[in-house]
Amino acid sequence: MLSVRDLTLFYGDAQALDGVGFDIGEGEIVAIVGANGAGKTSLIRAVAGMERPAGGTIRFRGADIAGWPPHRICNTGIGQVAEGRQIFPSLSVMENLQMGAMLPRARKRFRQSLDEVIALFPRLEERRDQAAGTLSGGEQQMLAIGRCLMGRPELILFDEPSLGLAPTIVADVFRIIRRLHEGGMSIVLVEQNVSASLRLSSRAYVLENGRVVAEGASAELANDPRIRQAYLGL
Amino acid sequence: MTWELAANVVTGGLLIGLVYALMALGLSVIFGVTRIVNFAHGEMTVLAMFAAVILFRQFGLDPILMSPIVAAGLFALGYGLQRYLVAPFVTRPEHEQFILLLAVAFALTNGMLIVFGPEAQGILTDYSFDSYEIGPLIVDKTKAIAGLISLVVAALLLGFFRYSATGRAIRACADNLIGAGVVGLNVPYLYALTFAIGAATVGVAGCLLSIIMDATPVLGPELTLLAFIIVIVGGLGSMTGALLGGVLIGVSEALAGLLFTPSLKSMLSFGLLILVLVVRPQGLFGKSGAR
Ligand SMILES: Nc1ncnc2c1ncn2[C@@H]1O[C@H](COP(=O)(O)OP(=O)(O)O)[C@@H](O)[C@H]1O
Numbered sequence: 001m002l003s004v005r006d007l008t009l010f011y012g013d014a015q016a017l018d019g020v021g022f023d024i025g026e027g028e029i030v031a032i033v034g035a036n037g038a039g040k041t042s043l044i045r046a047v048a049g050m051e052r053p054a055g056g057t058i059r060f061r062g063a064d065i066a067g068w069p070p071h072r073i074c075n076t077g078i079g080q081v082a083e084g085r086q087i088f089p090s091l092s093v094m095e096n097l098q099m100g101a102m103l104p105r106a107r108k109r110f111r112q113s114l115d116e117v118i119a120l121f122p123r124l125e126e127r128r129d130q131a132a133g134t135l136s137g138g139e140q141q142m143l144a145i146g147r148c149l150m151g152r153p154e155l156i157l158f159d160e161p162s163l164g165l166a167p168t169i170v171a172d173v174f175r176i177i178r179r180l181h182e183g184g185m186s187i188v189l190v191e192q193n194v195s196a197s198l199r200l201s202s203r204a205y206v207l208e209n210g211r212v213v214a215e216g217a218s219a220e221l222a223n224d225p226r227i228r229q230a231y232l233g234l
Numbered sequence: 235m236t237w238e239l240a241a242n243v244v245t246g247g248l249l250i251g252l253v254y255a256l257m258a259l260g261l262s263v264i265f266g267v268t269r270i271v272n273f274a275h276g277e278m279t280v281l282a283m284f285a286a287v288i289l290f291r292q293f294g295l296d297p298i299l300m301s302p303i304v305a306a307g308l309f310a311l312g313y314g315l316q317r318y319l320v321a322p323f324v325t326r327p328e329h330e331q332f333i334l335l336l337a338v339a340f341a342l343t344n345g346m347l348i349v350f351g352p353e354a355q356g357i358l359t360d361y362s363f364d365s366y367e368i369g370p371l372i373v374d375k376t377k378a379i380a381g382l383i384s385l386v387v388a389a390l391l392l393g394f395f396r397y398s399a400t401g402r403a404i405r406a407c408a409d410n411l412i413g414a415g416v417v418g419l420n421v422p423y424l425y426a427l428t429f430a431i432g433a434a435t436v437g438v439a440g441c442l443l444s445i446i447m448d449a450t451p452v453l454g455p456e457l458t459l460l461a462f463i464i465v466i467v468g469g470l471g472s473m474t475g476a477l478l479g480g481v482l483i484g485v486s487e488a489l490a491g492l493l494f495t496p497s498l499k500s501m502l503s504f505g506l507l508i509l510v511l512v513v514r515p516q517g518l519f520g521k522s523g524a525r
């Protein structure tokens with residue numbers, strides 16, 4: 001479905017990605033793990049078109065989307081739940097959801113998407129007229145996921161969805177991701193929470209200093225002594 | 235001085251203030267979303283005034299009826315300006331944006347000097363000297379029309395941002411630019427549209443001003459300054475603030491003309507500006523600590 005090859009990205013002179021490659025098939029959950037500063041967010045942002053890669057290809061269903069602007073990439077069906085949630089704080093919850101459905105591919109199916117999102121997150125319906133900035137962290141993450149779903153994506157890039165949330169809420173978020181996956185959604189899950197994301201995903205890539213240093217089936221990686229020592233603290 | 239005279243002067247100032255407010259609203263909208271300060275704002279207003287003058291003198295067309303056409307022209311100008319000239323500067327330091335828009339202002343003023351000459355040019359319609367009598371008030375028809383239309387256009391603008399999908403998307407860009415990219419809003423297009431809407435607002439304001447005061451190229455910098463004062467008094471980024479600020483400045487100018495001498499009117503506006511900056515630096519309607 002998505003196939004990234006030799007992706008390089010610079011911030012000025014500083015290299016954030018150095019020849020990164022990864023694949024995800026239809027309906028798969030793939031985890032990308034790595035320490036803080038490894039380049040996970042940069043990778044997500046490059047795929048989403050929010051940073052311009054210096055080189056490499058990003059093939060999504062055959063088309064090379066590297067260098068496309070974000071609104072075009074979104075409209076191909078790649079949704080994003082960004083690091084830090086990135087909701088619109090002074091817009092109401094409903095307005096935030098409406099913004100998720102501004103894409104041409106999503107506009108006509110607004111009602112259907114809204115019903116689906118509210119079925120998934122009844123809390124958002126209760127708070128529909130409240131300014132999004134007044135929601136709790138967990139609710140904001142639900143809103144960020146709901147807003148993404150309003151765009152009717154077929155692949156969702158999750159960037160640290162558990163960051164800064166209370167443990168019970170983190171469990172909720174991972175449960176939602178599993179549920180989306182069971183509904184057929186393809187998911188790239190970027191996490192520092194390595195053990196949880198290895199449990200959730202079928203395959204995983206380990207990123208270090210902008211390079212993929214290990215990849216394979218998640219269950220195998222979870223048993224790899226090097227990974228256990230470096231990321232699982234075992 | 236009778237209180238009738240004072241009431242008349244205040245009413246006149248209030249109506250002109252509404253036109254000022256409309257002009258300042260354009261500035262406020264552009265800044266509120268793109269964080270670009272349009273230093274060519276007054277110059278664009280004068281351009282619209284001259285457009286109205288030309289349409290009237292050459293073709294006998296009424297400036298009020300022509301305001302949608304002039305607004306459309308400025309809409310196109312604003313769109314092109316943002317898309318092709320200002321866009322590359324959006325992420326550059328503020329002083330570079332400042333110089334770019336100042337250059338646009340100079341180019342507009344000098345271009346107008348070459349094309350229209352330095353003389354003041356006014357419009358005399360067949361209703362120019364009409365007035366309404368409302369109780370003790372005598373209101374110039376031109377000012378009444380201009381003030382009311384300003385109010386209507388301002389309300390339309392507020393409604394657009396509040397209730398239309400595109401208006402909401404523009405507010406979303408102002409609220410969280412990264413978020414706008416995340417959901418796939420076409421930010422460069424929305425920025426250009428915002429600049430275009432701000433410019434079109436100025437197009438209407440210019441047409442309305444053309445029946446109240448004479449157009450001259452050197453009026454540009456004065457109007458730019460006036461729009462700044464209004465926006466700062468009202469509170470940066472607040473649309474209601476810009477409206478109230480405009481009315482306040484219009485009335486204070488009129489009162490200055492009545493109580494002291496007309497040439498003191500800017501002094502009173504500046505005095506008001508300083509007072510607001512000292513007492514309430516975020517402006518009357520601004521949020522404190524915002525950005
Ligand atoms: N906007 C930016 N400008 C400059 N450097 C950046 C920027 N964003 C990230 N970086 C740098 O790129 C590297 C990778 O960062 P990031 O992709 O955020 O990593 P991660 O998400 O894995 O924590 C880091 O060294 C970081 O300091």
Ligand SMILES: [Mg+2]
Nearest residue numbers: 040041083160
């Ligand atoms: Mg990150």
